[in-house]
Amino acid sequence: xxxxNNPQSASASFFNPFPxxxxxxxxxxxxxxxxxxxxDRLPTEQALCEEFGVSRETVREALRGLEHxxxxxxxxxxxxxxxxxxxxxxSKRLTGMVEDFTTxxxxxxxxxxxxxxxxxxxxxxxxxxxxxxVYKITRLRxxxxxxxxxxxxxxxxxxxxxxxxxxxxxxxxSEIIENELHIACVDERQFIEAIIADTEFAQLLDIPVGAPVxxxxxxxxxxxxxxxxxxxSYFRADRYYYTLNLTTTAKRGDSRAADVKAAPGRQAxxxxx
Numbered sequence: 001x002x003x004x005n006n007p008q009s010a011s012a013s014f015f016n017p018f019p020x021x022x023x024x025x026x027x028x029x030x031x032x033x034x035x036x037x038x039x040d041r042l043p044t045e046q047a048l049c050e051e052f053g054v055s056r057e058t059v060r061e062a063l064r065g066l067e068h069x070x071x072x073x074x075x076x077x078x079x080x081x082x083x084x085x086x087x088x089x090x091s092k093r094l095t096g097m098v099e100d101f102t103t104x105x106x107x108x109x110x111x112x113x114x115x116x117x118x119x120x121x122x123x124x125x126x127x128x129x130x131x132x133x134v135y136k137i138t139r140l141r142x143x144x145x146x147x148x149x150x151x152x153x154x155x156x157x158x159x160x161x162x163x164x165x166x167x168x169x170x171x172x173x174s175e176i177i178e179n180e181l182h183i184a185c186v187d188e189r190q191f192i193e194a195i196i197a198d199t200e201f202a203q204l205l206d207i208p209v210g211a212p213v214x215x216x217x218x219x220x221x222x223x224x225x226x227x228x229x230x231x232x233s234y235f236r237a238d239r240y241y242y243t244l245n246l247t248t249t250a251k252r253g254d255s256r257a258a259d260v261k262a263a264p265g266r267q268a269x270x271x272x273x
Contacts, residue, residue: 021061024052028062029086032071042072042080110139110151113204115164117157124154124230126219134230135160139168140204147205148239154230159183159222174220177229184223191217194237205236212237 028042036042043051048059063080066072074080120127120134127134137153137160153173155163159181166176177185195213202209218231 020054021058021065024048024054024058025062025065027052028066029071032066032082033085036082036085038082038084040082042082044079108141108143108148109169110141112137112139112164112168114138115160117160118154120154126217127154127228127230129156129227131156133157135164137164137168137173143239146239148236150201150204150234152230152232152234154232156222156227156229159227159229173231174229177222183225185229186221186223187218188221188228189219193217195234201234205234207236207238214240 028048032042045056045059045063048054048062049056052059063072063074066086067074069086071082071084071086072080073083115135115137117133118124118136120129120131123136124134134154135157137151137155139151139153140147141149141151153160153163155173159177162181163173163176166180168176174185177183193215195215197205197207197209197211197213199209201207201213202211205211205213207213214235214237216231216233216235218233220229220231222229
């Protein structure tokens with residue numbers, strides 16, 4: 001996955017509500033639950049910075065949380081050591097933006113299930129494009145070899161026909177739009193709601209019918225054009241949860257931020273693409 005390099009989109013896009021330190025913390029927790037034994041020495045802060053492409057402060061904030069939970073212990077001049085294995089029920093779930101999954105070297109990929117022109121009024125009325133049809137791309141995302149989410153993307157016909165020619169296994173569609181088509185993809189509205197799995201989602205996500213699913217809807221504007229893009233992502237609730245960064249400093253890149261649980265009826269700004 002290529003990094004974003006469009007200055008216009010970087011300044012105009014929605015701020016990332018997911019603190020990066022929390023994503024790093026949970027990646028490390030998963031590793032500690034399967035790859036390390038109590039007493040093992042962990043990689044240095046510098047090694048983690050280079051692996052994840054984050055600042056030293058972000059890594060330290062991630063380690064502080066693990067230390068507070070009694071999972072690791074740190075000794076000056078000696079290093080960081082695993083004290084006890086984390087709760088596996090916590091370490092199995094992901095949080096954060098789809099755009100970050102590959103950047104953080106997670107074992108994730110997406111398989112294209114279908115792509116076609118569909119009725120705009122019936123399947124994507126929120127877009128209000130004025131066109132009778134939009135291009136729909138459906139993908140199934142895997143994490144560590146198991147289903148994680150079903151992604152629907154609804155795009156203008158011309159753009160959708162170009163997008164489907166790219167490798168959609170690793171790169172999010174929003175990044176292809178920006179980095180390959182050179183069109184700013186600007187977040188305008190995002191919603192999250194809880195639904196239950198019908199027979200189709202149950203089969204695709206390998207969960208029982210009626211199991212909880214997190215539906216994240218993201219409406220984006222394409223540069224200065226009237227055309228928009230609609231993303232709808234259906235996540236397995238047992239493999240994904242969301243965090244919401246409430247501090248204003250997070251908009252300026254500060255790694256320290258609050259993570260909160262969803263309250264009934266509350267909307268949150270999310271970013272899967």
